[in-house]
Amino acid sequence: MNGQKKGQTVGYVRVSAADQNEARQVEAIGEVDRLFAEKVSGKNVDDRAQLEEMVAYVRDGDVVRVKSPDRLSRSTTDLLSLVKELQGKGVAVEFVDSPELNTDTPQGEFMLTILAAVAQLERATIRERQAEGIAIAKARGVYEREQKLTDGQIFSARELIARGVPKAAVARELGVSRQTLYTALAGEGKYGVDQTHNEMERE
Structure with a gap:
């Protein structure tokens, strides 16, 4: 150099x-x-x-x-x-x-600041929903620690996907594979035992 x-x-x-x-x-x-x-x-x-x-x-x-x-x-x-x-x-x-x-450029700095704020909001939303989901699941006695995704995370994932966020991006943000996310969204395997996220959506 x-x-x-x-x-x-x-x-x-x-x-x-x-x-x-x-x-x-x-x-x-x-x-x-x-x-x-x-x-x-x-x-x-x-x-x-x-x-x-x-x-x-x-x-x-x-x-x-x-x-x-x-x-x-x-x-x-x-x-x-x-x-x-x-x-x-x-x-x-x-x-x-x-x-x-x-x-x-000032415009570029502004736009990047907006993008950063959106990314931060999405992360905060996921953490908030995760905490809420865990609290609800624990209160109902259905929280399982061995699950890779909590009910709150699954609920948050559905919200983000509904807002147009790609599933691959959601899986990456949650720190799981796309297959794990697909399984959780479909309610298959261990995720089929606990239907808390479905009840949360109806509330």
Whole structure:
């Protein structure tokens, strides 16, 4: 990094599958001083070598340019965390398809603040519903510690899904696999024994 000049424009490109072509993203980003590209899922920021290398490479005064926010991450929480990390290094982020989110503009800062507030509200709602569900289940004597998801979490998951939040994102936020979430929502297996979440929905 000693030879890196100040104020570089660094591009990042990501496609999900090995048979997908990143050429369209590269064209949209335009000319950059250095390009990082990889073929990997965007569901989280783990195990993404090029992303990690890009974050380590950039420095104060640089600009990271991507085609759209979901190229960095499909998770709002992970996206905000990544943007905050880059900003902490003095690095701006540009989104070609969503310039209103560019971090070097007042509008972008405002929009990112709104997204952060929404993500925080969703997490708080899940925790609140979880606590309520556990309290109700315990009061009825039907709370089972061995369940991976509590009645409150299942109730919260249904609410988030009804509001348009993808099931994969809900499962990730709850810290369980998508299959566990699907099983809980369907009331199958151990989740079929306790119908508390159905009663909660009718109240």
